[in-house]
Amino acid sequence: MTDATNRKPDYERDLRRAGVRITRQRKVLLEILAEAGDHPDAMEIFRRASTIDRTISLSTVYRTMKLLETMGAIHRHAFEGGPARFEHASGRHHDHLIDLDTGDVIEFRSDRIERLQDEIAHELGYEIVHHRLELYGRKRRRR
Amino acid sequence: MTDATNRKPDYERDLRRAGVRITRQRKVLLEILAEAGDHPDAMEIFRRASTIDRTISLSTVYRTMKLLETMGAIHRHAFEGGPARFEHASGRHHDHLIDLDTGDVIEFRSDRIERLQDEIAHELGYEIVHHRLELYGRKRRRR
DNA sequence: AATGCAGTTGCAAATCGTTTGCAGAAAGAT
DNA sequence: ATCTTTCTGCAAACGATTTGCAACTGCATT
Numbered sequence: 001m002t003d004a005t006n007r008k009p010d011y012e013r014d015l016r017r018a019g020v021r022i023t024r025q026r027k028v029l030l031e032i033l034a035e036a037g038d039h040p041d042a043m044e045i046f047r048r049a050s051t052i053d054r055t056i057s058l059s060t061v062y063r064t065m066k067l068l069e070t071m072g073a074i075h076r077h078a079f080e081g082g083p084a085r086f087e088h089a090s091g092r093h094h095d096h097l098i099d100l101d102t103g104d105v106i107e108f109r110s111d112r113i114e115r116l117q118d119e120i121a122h123e124l125g126y127e128i129v130h131h132r133l134e135l136y137g138r139k140r141r142r143r
Numbered sequence: 144m145t146d147a148t149n150r151k152p153d154y155e156r157d158l159r160r161a162g163v164r165i166t167r168q169r170k171v172l173l174e175i176l177a178e179a180g181d182h183p184d185a186m187e188i189f190r191r192a193s194t195i196d197r198t199i200s201l202s203t204v205y206r207t208m209k210l211l212e213t214m215g216a217i218h219r220h221a222f223e224g225g226p227a228r229f230e231h232a233s234g235r236h237h238d239h240l241i242d243l244d245t246g247d248v249i250e251f252r253s254d255r256i257e258r259l260q261d262e263i264a265h266e267l268g269y270e271i272v273h274h275r276l277e278l279y280g281r282k283r284r285r286r
Numbered sequence: 287a288a289t290g291c292a293g294t295t296g297c298a299a300a301t302c303g304t305t306t307g308c309a310g311a312a313a314g315a316t
Numbered sequence: 317a318t319c320t321t322t323c324t325g326c327a328a329a330c331g332a333t334t335t336g337c338a339a340c341t342g343c344a345t346t
Binding site: 140 | 221227242251256259265267270272273274275279280281283285
């Protein structure tokens, strides 16, 4: 349904289409999400937004994230039980490798793993709705 | 190191060995964890413990879970960003399939997936310390 | 069995991340 | 320009978890 191949998705159009208003603060947050190359949490998004629009509130960040999530525009992660971190849902599905030393998040995908997951769920009598695969590791000492 | 094949691990011995005291409340909590076939959260553990020992406090549940976790005696999960849920670490490693309708947690394991994960991490220049694979799905309509 | 002390507890208060009630502000249709 | 409805900021509420503290208790010692 949603065009998932575009580099920069037109969130505003989606929002308009969903009948929600395009407010100043939503524009700012959308912009930040589109530009974010990482996986910021609410506080970090709030900080970034504040530099553009001093009046934005943390509540609005949370409310907007929830809105965008239910619209399927972003994904919410909670690595290691930490605070929720967000990323735009524009690209292809992928999983995450978290660098335990730096906290960096590296994206990857494996069709073979996806296929195996489906097989397993199927064997157990289930249909997968979504899944979450997180690898936690550290850089291999380069010898 | 730790005997991972036993049905019922001797937590008490491990605790003693680690130089921590075997208190009345720890005995109760250990017992509950050993018996739990599910993945209870702190409040649920507290409830179960209360039926055995009326004086146990929720703080002690949390403190003990943290202690056992750092000892490697239990694992902590946070499915879908919910409250932490615990399980004893005695058995073999496994992943989880969460039934979205009932909340049931089904354990499974796949050596093939584990192997693929290692490969992927390796390709990215990483060594996996641990990982987390959660499948969220619903029972397949039996036709 | 009594003693001593560090480790442990229950309680209440604090903390963290997140949500919510409310009155005022501002989209967007008319 | 006006109206209706949605949205906002603020502060207070919230749920899960942690912590400070004074009282208590394992347990090693006499």
